[in-house]
Amino acid sequence: MLDMPFIRIIEGLNHTLENVIAPEVESTLAKGQLFAVVEILKQISGRFDHKHELIVEDIQVSQQMLTTLIETFTAAAIDIPDEFQANTETIDATAMSGEQLRQQRDRLEIIVSAALDLLNSHRAEIVDAQKVEHTVFMQLGKNLFRNMLLVSQHRFDKISQLDKED
Amino acid sequence: MALADNSRLASYLAEKLGGSELSISKEWQNTEGWSMETFSLDVEYTKGGNKIEQAIILRRQPVSGLLEPYDVSIEYRILSALQASKVIVPETFWYEADPAVLERPFYVMEKVPGDVHFVTQNSDPDYRLIADDDERASLAEDFIDNLVHIHQSDWKSLGLDFLGDPGPGKNSALQQIDYWSDVIERAGVRAKPLVTLAVNWLRTNAPETDQVRLVHGDYRTGNFIYQHSHITSILDWEMTHLGDPHEDLVYVLGALWRSPAPTDWVCHLLSEEDFLSKYEQRSGISVDRDKLNYFQLLLDLKAVGIMATAANAFAQNKTEDLKPAAFGSILDLAYAALAQHLNERLSSC
Numbered sequence: 001m002l003d004m005p006f007i008r009i010i011e012g013l014n015h016t017l018e019n020v021i022a023p024e025v026e027s028t029l030a031k032g033q034l035f036a037v038v039e040i041l042k043q044i045s046g047r048f049d050h051k052h053e054l055i056v057e058d059i060q061v062s063q064q065m066l067t068t069l070i071e072t073f074t075a076a077a078i079d080i081p082d083e084f085q086a087n088t089e090t091i092d093a094t095a096m097s098g099e100q101l102r103q104q105r106d107r108l109e110i111i112v113s114a115a116l117d118l119l120n121s122h123r124a125e126i127v128d129a130q131k132v133e134h135t136v137f138m139q140l141g142k143n144l145f146r147n148m149l150l151v152s153q154h155r156f157d158k159i160s161q162l163d164k165e166d
Numbered sequence: 167m168a169l170a171d172n173s174r175l176a177s178y179l180a181e182k183l184g185g186s187e188l189s190i191s192k193e194w195q196n197t198e199g200w201s202m203e204t205f206s207l208d209v210e211y212t213k214g215g216n217k218i219e220q221a222i223i224l225r226r227q228p229v230s231g232l233l234e235p236y237d238v239s240i241e242y243r244i245l246s247a248l249q250a251s252k253v254i255v256p257e258t259f260w261y262e263a264d265p266a267v268l269e270r271p272f273y274v275m276e277k278v279p280g281d282v283h284f285v286t287q288n289s290d291p292d293y294r295l296i297a298d299d300d301e302r303a304s305l306a307e308d309f310i311d312n313l314v315h316i317h318q319s320d321w322k323s324l325g326l327d328f329l330g331d332p333g334p335g336k337n338s339a340l341q342q343i344d345y346w347s348d349v350i351e352r353a354g355v356r357a358k359p360l361v362t363l364a365v366n367w368l369r370t371n372a373p374e375t376d377q378v379r380l381v382h383g384d385y386r387t388g389n390f391i392y393q394h395s396h397i398t399s400i401l402d403w404e405m406t407h408l409g410d411p412h413e414d415l416v417y418v419l420g421a422l423w424r425s426p427a428p429t430d431w432v433c434h435l436l437s438e439e440d441f442l443s444k445y446e447q448r449s450g451i452s453v454d455r456d457k458l459n460y461f462q463l464l465l466d467l468k469a470v471g472i473m474a475t476a477a478n479a480f481a482q483n484k485t486e487d488l489k490p491a492a493f494g495s496i497l498d499l500a501y502a503a504l505a506q507h508l509n510e511r512l513s514s515c
Contacts, residue, residue: 116366141509156286159489
């Protein structure tokens with residue numbers, strides 16, 4: 001979900017705030033404040049974008065994985081689609097918008113997945129396919145760890161309203 | 167949030183309960199659950215000349231959410247079938263498929279008295295979800311017994327074969343991989359390289375299941391009602407299927423419902439060693455550590471599927487409920503768990 005454009009996330013939040021939550025709020029002060037939140041979110045939504053450097057790192061990692069897989073296929077004399085090689089070329093991230101970068105990242109992930117499926121379907125012809133899988137997995141590792149650190153401590157008990165005294 | 171016009175609902179319930187002069191004295195939506203919509207209703211009516219006060223639960227299919235596509239009739243059929251088993255479940259009353267009644271299908275069951283634990287992560291070494299040690303020990307016994315009853319139940323004679331018998335061999339694992347791969351595909355994250363690596367490893371290394379068992383699929387503290395130190399009902403049968411019992415075992419051992427170190431009790435109840443040895447002793451089913459490791463990875467894949475589905479429900483504007491969105495916003499934690507266990511598997515062979 002957090003891969004979505006922020007403008008879309010804020011639209012969704014505002015829809016629920018305005019149509020589901022506001023009608024249940026009895027205090028006029030609280031209701032007014034809630035609409036102020038909706039208004040602020042709406043005004044700032046068009047000015048947000050994902051951090052480019054995170055998406056660029058994701059793209060670089062996918063290209064690394066793809067390169068490793070192409071080397072493996074080449075060594076085992078397995079034919080590969082042209083798009084594998086074409087997508088290892090360095091991109092000019094500075095010339096791309098956030099939306100274009102996200103699309104490029106998603107496209108690359110689809111290609112890497114297809115390459116992993118190809119590897120899996122040729123396991124018998126590849127020397128130690130699992131070692132290759134572990135190598136590409138380790139290439140992914142840094143970004144997975146980075147993303148995990150970006151997650152804040154959640155407070156689902158508050159959402160479930162079990163702490164009734166609060 | 168009111169379910170429907172009070173007098174219309176009262177007439178409907180009176181007809182179904184075979185009573186007259188029915189009034190709904192209290193109605194509220196339970197907020198603990200994150201998937202199916204659960205409503206509690208206190209009703210009073212006259213039947214055979216007697217005044218009856220009754221508490222009932224109405225479980226309604228949500229529009230969208232964590233475990234879609236929804237079919238609430240499946241949970242109703244499972245609970246109804248289990249009335250004839252040793253597993254403690256609420257008594258079911260009826261299933262209503264007609265959307266004209268409350269917009270979406272629902273079923274009605276008894277409201278079992280007692281409380282439900284809400285499990286949150288806590289790092290305080292002195293933290294106790296269940297403060298009283300005697301109560302904890304008693305609940306632990308009931309917890310193991312009910313799991314054993316589930317796994318020992320004769321699902322064929324109970325009429326639960328409609329859940330789909332995977333048959334002996336690798337199909338228990340392979341069917342689950344296919345199921346969750348489809349879920350992840352629909353949620354739009356199947357092409358993540360991490361997911362592809364995990365799915366391929368799971369398919370290549372699927373273990374044999376010698377005897378197909380009933381698997382609860384969500385068996386943990388937080389999904390049972392307790393009262394006076396005993397479990398009075400096992401809840402949440404939304405992910406129940408036929409398969410390998412190690413799926414439930416590894417779920418019970420999950421990190422999310424362990425007490426903090428140094429106790430590290432599974433489901434805040436007892437040590438892992440005690441749980442597994444008592445389970446083996448009572449069920450006669452041998453616990454295979456390699457299978458636990460395997461099904462841990464499958465469980466991680468399942469978590470990715472559930473969180474991604476929740477996120478997708480928000481992304482596709484399918485629901486106004488923000489709970490799935492909040493759940494989906496921490497999808498990276500599910501990826502991290504999948505990565506951790508995939509690394510162990512890829513390094514170990």
